[in-house]
Amino acid sequence: MSESDDSMSEIDAQEQNHSNGVGGGIPDYIMNLDNIPAKLPTHLELHKTRVICNIDAPQHTDPINYSGAYAALGVDNSVRLDNFCQNFKVEVKRFTDEDIEFDMIGIDPAIANAFRRILIAEVPTMAIERVYIANNTSLIQDEVLAHRLGLIPINADPKLFEYPDNAGGENNEKNTIVFKLHVHCVKGQPRITVKSDALKWLPNGSELIADDTKPNAESKPKTFTSFRDNHDSKKKFAKNPPAPKNLDIILAKLGPGQEIELEAHAVKGIGKTHAKWSPVATAWYRMLPEVVLMEDVVDEMAEELVSKCPAKVFDIEDIGEGRRRARVVNARACTLCRECIREKESEDGADKAIVIKKKEWEDLISLRRVKDHFIFTIESTGAISPDVLFTEAVKILEDKCERVITELS
């Protein structure tokens, strides 16, 4: 690829490209070009598919996806759905119970970002929302304790539950999980650390009495929840009872004579309302880095290059006659720290030879990012498996589309 020689012509073609892209209508002959795939010149193809990371700032970061962008050149830039389906690939690199790392090739940043936003904010989970405190003589204030309880990840499948009806509907077994916490540090005992394993699941619903009316002999006293049948009877909870995912989260510390007695109700929600309902520790993506050596880097400069890179992207290979050459072995590990193209200020101004050599690092190495290859990493809090999380996120985007389509028709 001859990219090192045409810097001036690149800039001219780029300006021409931009003015045509904004221009507007598509000439008729474009429509007739469907069967003839016209290709872009190499340097334009490079601008379209790669972000070039220079030492000061990245270039060509915008994905040029307007269908008439290259109309003056006679190239159809529109991506039909079947082209997308053919070119799209997913490769899973790492998959455990808690996180997944996979590559998505052939997708646009707009959609990858939509998936990331939905994963963080719109996939529902269960988290503690209402805390009824009967007794709290510890040093931790009521609201602080309730806040900490809300942040505990709960191991319950949100698909089995409905959203709570906040307009005053009843809290029944279809939308609430009830936990109880009762810890008492007796005088004379050493201090107790209250951890999340102290939360006990109540399958029969709340046990705290809500009303002031005297209970009759026939009817049960009215509590804060009205469970018709208990959760125990449901087989789905038999093997996997709802419980905190991590049992070693410290909630409070009690000294002698202090007691905490409370009931916590967990409901379904999404991360947009409060971050406690976010199912991921975090989810992020980065574009695949591409490191290209424009010219051969040999001997001492090769050794220097290999030692400069902290991510071990380069390696030495022997090319015979005692000469060594640098080679890119692990471009995926590149973190774009730009150490390899940084010019070090030489302390000794008189040593001109070395200064001239270092000035050429920028021309020797081209750091790029591939615009449509995303390395996605999802770290789950543990309640839902990360591959199920991604599938749910895609389903939610589909539901949004459907909602808009029905509104339009």
Add this chain to the structure above:
Amino acid sequence: MEHGSYTDLSKSTFSLMDEDHTFANSVRFTLNQDPRVTFCGYSIPHPSENRVNVRVQTTGDPACEVLKDGCQDLMLMCQHVRSTFEKAVNDFKTSKTGDHMDIV
């Protein structure tokens, strides 16, 4: 909600409630790929209000139809992404269990 001229149906602004960048950017991307679209963009009038304005201008087709087609394309893309991802995860799982069996 569609705001546009009653006589010229090829240009209009769609005001969507309860949406944000997540959906608007994706649908703007699919609309830009459509050769019938001359201009497409979205804006959020105020960040405190959950509303997005999507502007679509076409070469003659009604903007409403083009937007519907864009949403359909996005839905089909999502379904394809989902099936490809599930297949890739299954392949990874079977290849990993296959390795374990070989070692044993």
